[in-house]
Amino acid sequence: xxxxxxxxxxxxxxxxxxxxxxxxxxxxxxxxxxxxxxxxxxxxxxxxxxxxxxxxxxxxxxxxxxxxxxxxxxxxxxxxxxxxxxxxxxxxxxxxxxxxxxxxxxxxxxxxxxxxxxxxxxxxxxxxxxxxxxxxxxxxxxxxxxxxxxxxxxxxxxxxx
Amino acid sequence: xxxxxxxxxxxxxxxxxxxxxxxxxxxxxxxxxxxxxxxxxxxxxxxxxxxxxxxxxxxxxxxxxxxxxxxxxxxxxxxxxxxxxxxxxxxxxxxxxxxxxxxxxxxxxxxxxxxxxxxxxxxxxxxxxxxxxxxxxxxxxxxxxxxxxxxxxxxxxxxxxxxxxxxxxxxxxxxxxxxxxxxxxxxxxxxxxxxxxxxxxxxxxxxxxxxxxxxxxxxxxxxxxxxxxxxxxxxxxxxxxxxxxxxxxxxxxxxxxxxxxxxxxxxxxxxxx
Numbered sequence: 001x002x003x004x005x006x007x008x009x010x011x012x013x014x015x016x017x018x019x020x021x022x023x024x025x026x027x028x029x030x031x032x033x034x035x036x037x038x039x040x041x042x043x044x045x046x047x048x049x050x051x052x053x054x055x056x057x058x059x060x061x062x063x064x065x066x067x068x069x070x071x072x073x074x075x076x077x078x079x080x081x082x083x084x085x086x087x088x089x090x091x092x093x094x095x096x097x098x099x100x101x102x103x104x105x106x107x108x109x110x111x112x113x114x115x116x117x118x119x120x121x122x123x124x125x126x127x128x129x130x131x132x133x134x135x136x137x138x139x140x141x142x143x144x145x146x147x148x149x150x151x152x153x154x155x156x157x158x159x160x161x
Numbered sequence: 162x163x164x165x166x167x168x169x170x171x172x173x174x175x176x177x178x179x180x181x182x183x184x185x186x187x188x189x190x191x192x193x194x195x196x197x198x199x200x201x202x203x204x205x206x207x208x209x210x211x212x213x214x215x216x217x218x219x220x221x222x223x224x225x226x227x228x229x230x231x232x233x234x235x236x237x238x239x240x241x242x243x244x245x246x247x248x249x250x251x252x253x254x255x256x257x258x259x260x261x262x263x264x265x266x267x268x269x270x271x272x273x274x275x276x277x278x279x280x281x282x283x284x285x286x287x288x289x290x291x292x293x294x295x296x297x298x299x300x301x302x303x304x305x306x307x308x309x310x311x312x313x314x315x316x317x318x319x320x321x322x323x324x325x326x327x328x329x330x331x332x333x334x335x336x337x338x339x340x341x342x343x344x345x346x347x348x349x350x351x352x353x354x355x356x357x358x359x360x361x362x363x364x365x366x367x368x369x370x371x372x373x374x375x376x377x378x379x380x381x382x383x384x385x386x387x388x389x390x391x392x393x394x395x396x397x398x399x400x401x402x403x404x405x406x407x408x409x410x411x412x413x414x415x416x417x418x419x420x421x422x423x424x425x426x427x428x429x430x431x432x433x434x
Contacts, residue, residue, distance in 0.1 A: 022221035027296035028229040029423045030236075035297060056178050059185045067192065071210045073299045075331055075338060077196035077203070081189050089186075125299055128193070132345040134366045137298045 009159045010053050014061075016045045021065060025072045033144065040114070040144050044152050046084065047113050050091050051098070051106070052160065062088055074131060079124035083117055107153065114145055204333070211336040215293055215304060283398055286430040287311040292336065294425075301344040301368060303327075305428055308335045316396055319428045324402030324419040325349070325390060326428055339428065342403070342418055343368045351403050351416075352391040353382040359391055362403070362416055371404060371416040381414060382406050388416050398433040 024039035046065070050058060066081030073080075091098075098106065118141050125131040196203060219226070237244075289307035296302075307313055309332045319326040319339045327347065331338040340347050343364040349371075352359050359377040382388070386406040392399030408415040 019221055022218035023225055024297075025215075025218050025295060026222045026226070027294045028225060030229045030232045031225070032296075034225065039297070056182060059182050063185050063189060066189070067206060068210060068214055070196075071207055072214070073295055073297050075207075075300070075302065077192045077206075081193060085186060085189055122298070130346070131299055132366070133298060134345070137366070141298070 010049070012159050013045055013049055013053065013156070017042060017049075017061070017065070020045060021068070025069070033140070036140060037144050037148060040118070040141060040148060041152060043114055043117055044145075044149070045156075047087070047110060047117070048153075048156050050088060051110060052156075054091065054095070058088060059085070074125055074129060076129045078128040079121045082124055083121050086120075087113070087117060110153070111145070111149055114149070115142060118142075118145070207331060208333040208336075211304060211333050211338070215336075219293055282400075282434050283431045284434055286317060286432055287313055288427055288429050289313075289337070290427050291425055296368065300346060301341040301364065301422075302330075303339050303341065303425065303428070305337045305339060305430075306335065307430070308332045308337050310334050313337045313430050314432075317430050317432050318397050318401065320401060320431055321420060321425065321428055323421065324404070325397065326420050326422075326425065328396060329430065337430075341422055342371060342420070343422055348374060349397060349403065350391045350394040351388045353386040353388055353406070355386050356380070356382060358382050359393065360414075362388070365415065368422065369417070370407065371418060373413045373416075376413075379412075381409055384409055392433075398431065 020038040020042040024035045024042055027035055042065075046061075049061075062084035063081065066084045067077055069080035070077045098109070101109065119138065122131075122133045122138065126133060192203070192206075287307045289305040289311070292304040292306050294301075294303045303326075305313075305319075313329060313332050315329055315332060317329045319329060325342060327339045327341040327344070329337050330340045341364070342349065342362075345364040345366045348361050348363050350359065351362050358380045360373045360382075361375040362371040363374045365372045384406055388403045388406060390397040390399060390401040390403060402419050404416040404418040406414055407417040
């Protein structure tokens with residue numbers, strides 16, 4: 001009982017963040033899209049934490065994961081760190097409007113936020129560090145997002161219950 | 162007394178909260194601003210990421226890695242009979258080539274002595290093994306278990322027995338990162354062996370082919386031509402094997418690298434003499 005009390009949904013979501021981060025920065029030759037799927041899952045979890053469990057410790061989470069993603073994937077600090085912090089600040093500004101929305105509208109905004117987040121990261125990587133990205137990889141991310149979005153939301157709702 | 166105390170606590174906590182948030186945002190923008198500089202802090206963060214975080218992520222992703230290895234072993238096992246037949250044929254072919262190579266090597270040595278020519282222009286700095294790979298949408302990088310303590314420096318070339326792999330882009334005390342040829346962010350200057358046509362190649366983004374981004378005098382190489390580093394950009398040593406021209410289009414051509422980027426275990430870091 002004590003253990004389950006300690007092991008609340010925020011802890012579980014943070015464990016998902018750690019696992020998805022670890023898998024997304026390692027590549028597996030025979031499972032080529034698995035790291036992309038976990039990369040999307042990381043973003044989904046992070047947005048979910050912001051939307052439903054906002055706390056100012058998330059700034060620290062954004063700082064740590066932003067730096068690590070930038071160094072491990074891009075070798076330069078920038079794109080992920082700016083995007084994560086920008087998302088947090090934007091959420092604080094728009095929170096009072098988000099509360100008024102229905103659950104379906106929230107889900108729609110959740111998905112749109114995910115796609116915009118992934119696009120902004122690539123755009124910033126291109127803008128700040130001149131990293132090239134191609135359209136096929138963007139479509140790949142959108143496809144992965146479409147596939148894993150609904151099951152992930154169900155999983156998170158179950159964790160929250 | 163109690164409500165007053167509560168208000169005071171709230172004010173202090175909100176002050177700490179705001180201060181922490183502002184500090185994090187300021188620190189982030191400073192890190193972004195100085196990320197390309199050689200500051201001690203930036204190098205420290207990179208060092209920790211490479212030497213501490215990567216091993217942790219490898220432990221966490223170990224089950225998936227084990228599954229991937231299992232699938233790999235299963236595929237290898239299934240193709241064992243076919244591979245055996247191929248290898249037997251290759252042994253016969255290689256034995257013929259070996260005889261010819263020994264003859265050529267002897268001739269080569271004699272001719273070199275006659276011409277008073279200098280030997281190979283490469284210096285082997287270190288042979289390192291692969292720690293992990295970051296084959297993502299952003300970049301195609303590998304991490305090696307040797308760093309500046311092993312005299313590895315930025316911009317040194319990484320090769321294996323098949324040819325050029327990439328170049329070192331970052332080093333820490335015991336680790337270094339190599340950007341692969343297949344990364345669209347890396348350009349290499351090359352020439353074709355048969356015609357000496359100079360061009361620039363970059364990764365195609367599919368992780369398989371290299372594509373020409375500039376061709377000197379718009380001369381197209383022939384299909385099947387072997388492409389080597391030209392040495393003109395003074396980053397890669399001259400005459401390192403890169404690949405074979407696999408496809409020629411109107412304004413560009415595609416090169417299939419000799420290196421199998423999916424099977425890199427050991428890498429040699431080399432530099433020019």
